Amino acid sequence: MERIATYTGxxxxxxETLYRPGERHLAVAMAExxxxxxxxxxxxxxxxxxxxxxHPNPADRDMRNNAFFLSPMRPEQQAVEARLxxxxxxxxxxxxxxxxxxxxxxxxxxxxxxFAIRYPSGDAVAEAAERLQxxxxxxxxxxxxxxxxxxxxxxAKGASTVQGFIHQDVIVSGSFLxxxxxxxxxxxxx
Ligand SMILES: [Fe+2]
Numbered sequence: 001m002e003r004i005a006t007y008t009g010x011x012x013x014x015x016e017t018l019y020r021p022g023e024r025h026l027a028v029a030m031a032e033x034x035x036x037x038x039x040x041x042x043x044x045x046x047x048x049x050x051x052x053x054x055h056p057n058p059a060d061r062d063m064r065n066n067a068f069f070l071s072p073m074r075p076e077q078q079a080v081e082a083r084l085x086x087x088x089x090x091x092x093x094x095x096x097x098x099x100x101x102x103x104x105x106x107x108x109x110x111x112x113x114x115f116a117i118r119y120p121s122g123d124a125v126a127e128a129a130e131r132l133q134x135x136x137x138x139x140x141x142x143x144x145x146x147x148x149x150x151x152x153x154x155x156a157k158g159a160s161t162v163q164g165f166i167h168q169d170v171i172v173s174g175s176f177l178x179x180x181x182x183x184x185x186x187x188x189x190x
Contacts, residue, residue, distance in 0.1 A: 053068075055067050
């Protein structure tokens with residue numbers, strides 16, 4: 001089988017993502033529902049929990065390429081997020097602004113920061129979205145929003161592309177208050 005490590009050109013090799021302290025199990029469940037495999041890197045940085053490597057291709061568990069990492073949000077970010085949440089609780093205008101942002105992330109995700117996983121078909125995208133809903137829909141409630149575009153539907157890139165957009169605040173590369181979009185994209189692979 002062709003391995004990502006044998007590809008010698010430059011490539012985008014990883015995304016660093018976080019989970020909230022105490023929610024490692026939810027992050028793992030989400031990644032697995034999306035069809036990914038998990039490896040423990042054994043590296044803990046200056047925290048206690050090791051970084052996990054998430055492999056979109058379970059058949060090629062290269063921990064340095066074609067992966068995203070999962071580790072707990074650090075205290076410095078927790079402090080920022082707690083301060084912002086306090087402001088939102090005290091300031092109705094700010095709370096409304098945040099709600100607007102989350103709304104646009106869920107309704108018009110194009111142009112909202114995200115990273116994407118490639119799947120071999122539109123059916124595979126739909127199946128991943130269904131697995132995620134089944135695994136975590138009840139547990140996460142309004143923290144999880146799933147929308148699938150296409151093929152050829154409004155907002156889809158083209159007739160052959162299916163795009164699923166997952167907005168959630170379990171796996172985040174940025175602010176937990178904003179939430180994170182993860183795109184599931186089918187692509188002709190022939
Ligand atoms: Fe995208």
